[in-house]
Amino acid sequence: MSTKNQPISGNDLARFSGPNTFMRLPAANDLAGLDVAVLGVPMDIGTSWRSGTRFGPKQVRAESAMIRPYNLATGAAPFDGLQVADIGDLAINTFSLSDSLRIISESYDTILKYQATPVAIGGDHSITLPILRAMARKHGPLALVHVDAHADVNDEMFGERETHGTVFRRAYEEGLIDPAKTYQIGLRGSGYSAEDFSEAAGWGFQHFPAHEFWGRSMANLGAEIRRDIGEGPVYVSYDIDSLDPAYAPGTGTPEIGGLTTPQALELIRALKGLNIVGCDLVEVSPPYDPSGNTALTAANILFELLCVLPGAVYR
Numbered sequence: 001m002s003t004k005n006q007p008i009s010g011n012d013l014a015r016f017s018g019p020n021t022f023m024r025l026p027a028a029n030d031l032a033g034l035d036v037a038v039l040g041v042p043m044d045i046g047t048s049w050r051s052g053t054r055f056g057p058k059q060v061r062a063e064s065a066m067i068r069p070y071n072l073a074t075g076a077a078p079f080d081g082l083q084v085a086d087i088g089d090l091a092i093n094t095f096s097l098s099d100s101l102r103i104i105s106e107s108y109d110t111i112l113k114y115q116a117t118p119v120a121i122g123g124d125h126s127i128t129l130p131i132l133r134a135m136a137r138k139h140g141p142l143a144l145v146h147v148d149a150h151a152d153v154n155d156e157m158f159g160e161r162e163t164h165g166t167v168f169r170r171a172y173e174e175g176l177i178d179p180a181k182t183y184q185i186g187l188r189g190s191g192y193s194a195e196d197f198s199e200a201a202g203w204g205f206q207h208f209p210a211h212e213f214w215g216r217s218m219a220n221l222g223a224e225i226r227r228d229i230g231e232g233p234v235y236v237s238y239d240i241d242s243l244d245p246a247y248a249p250g251t252g253t254p255e256i257g258g259l260t261t262p263q264a265l266e267l268i269r270a271l272k273g274l275n276i277v278g279c280d281l282v283e284v285s286p287p288y289d290p291s292g293n294t295a296l297t298a299a300n301i302l303f304e305l306l307c308v309l310p311g312a313v314y315r
Contacts, residue, residue, distance in 0.1 A: 004083045007069050015065045021086035022121070022302070023064045028085035034116040035082040035311055038302075040089035041104060044285070045097045046126025046164045048157055050252040052285035056295070057089055057121040059286040064299035071307050074269055074314065078306040081313030087111075101130040101162060108134030117309055119302065122282030124252065125152060125164035128237050129171060135278050136176040139233040143181035144171075145225060145271065147264070148239035149210070149255040151184055153200045164252075164283075172203055179204035181232070183225050185218075185267065186210045186242035189255035210242075210258050218263045222270020229274055236271070236279035236305060240298050248297055250289025261297055265304055272308040279305050 008024040018024045022038040031037055040057025047053060069079045078084070090107050092100040108131055111118050120131060125148075135142055146152075146168065153169040155161070162170065168184075171177045184200070188210040191197055201207055208221060241251040244258035259267075284298045306312065 004079055004081075005085055006079050007067070010068075018065070020058065020061050022061050022299075023067050023069070026085050028087050031087065031111060031114040031116050033083060034085055034114065036084040036119055036306065036309065037111060037114075037116040038084065038086045038119045038121070039111075040121045041092065041123035041127045042089050043092045043094070043100055043123045043127060044252070045094065045100065046162070047124040047252045048163065048165055050285060050288060052287040053122055053124045053252060053283055054094070055286045056123055056282075056284035056298075059292065059295040060121050060281070060284055060298045060302070061086070063292050063296040064302070066296065067299060067303050070315070071303070073265070074307060076307035076312055077315050078309065078312040080315070081311045082306070082309065084306065097126065097162065101126065105130035105133050109137065112138045117276070118278050119305065120280040121298075121302065122280060122284070125167055125237075125239055125282045126162065127282060128280055129162060129167045131278065131280065132171050132176040132235065133174070135235055139277055141175055141178045142277070143229045143232055143234040144168075144177045145183050145185070145234060145236045147185045147237070147242040147259075147267065149186055149188055149241045149258055150239070150253065151187055151197065151200055151205075151207070168200070172200070177235075181229050182206065183208065185221070186259050188257050213259065213263060214257075218259075218267040219270045222267045226271055226273055231275055233277040234274045236276055238279065238281045238301055238305070239283045240281065240294060240301075241283050243297065248289075248294040250285050250287070250294030251283045252285050253283070264301060268301065268304040268308060274308070276305075276309055281305075
């Protein structure tokens with residue numbers, strides 16, 4: 001029997017009770033000895049359309065109470081090999097986007113002094129830029145697997161250069177990511193011009209539009225990405241709007257024609273073996289899905305990401 005932290009069993013305490021931590025794992029203030037630190041970034045002041053992602057971390061944690069620690073499909077038992085705890089939410093400034101981005105970056109600098117891999121629950125996608133700044137300070141330029149309906153490479157939005165739609169242009173300009181190992185998966189919808197989609201390809205970003213995978217498995221794509229990236233550090237940023245709104249309506253900028261939940265699982269499972277040094281799940285907006293299904297899907301995607309982190313055990 002593992003001596004590492006385990007989620008509270010639904011046979012020991014009813015799933016509708018207990019702590020509101022991710023999968024009802026222990027809460028922790030001290031990161032010493034942790035392999036994975038789950039944290040919330042409850043922020044939506046970087047979004048441009050529908051707000052509500054400030055409620056994302058709380059709702060994702062609530063829906064995660066349903067998830068059990070063994071992955072039937074893959075045999076993964078991540079909590080048998082990884083010491084995981086929920087370290088709570090970052091204390092962002094809900095009245096200032098710029099100050100919140102500073103807080104996130106400095107908080108990550110502190111987290112990364114330890115050995116724990118940070119797994120963030122957003123929050124809108126603007127949280128990823130300060131995270132990447134801190135990650136690059138530790139690891140250098142990162143390979144990036146970015147699953148999203150949108151490329152988020154705008155130069156500015158309403159004159160602002162740091163928003164949820166400008167993240168990966170800034171990351172490219174600042175040298176935080178390796179453009180030749182940047183994969184943007186699930187892109188779709190409409191744009192203002194062809195350059196909205198072609199410019200980043202000129203930087204070296206590899207684009208995989210959602211329509212190319214309609215009715216197809218994504219396992220092969222994941223395997224190709226794993227082979228091409230190799231052994232270097234990888235960051236995974238998963239925007240829930242990569243999924244079709246039929247599966248995940250509770251998000252700020254939905255686009256039809258997206259990925260299915262089985263495709264999401266296929267893709268993540270195929271990333272097993274990568275040196276993933278951090279990841280996030282963003283853009284869950286609970287007010288737009290009172291059923292809780294979007295947050296439930298997000299919680300399961302986070303569990304799948306835990307299952308492919310280095311050190312996860314398979315039974």
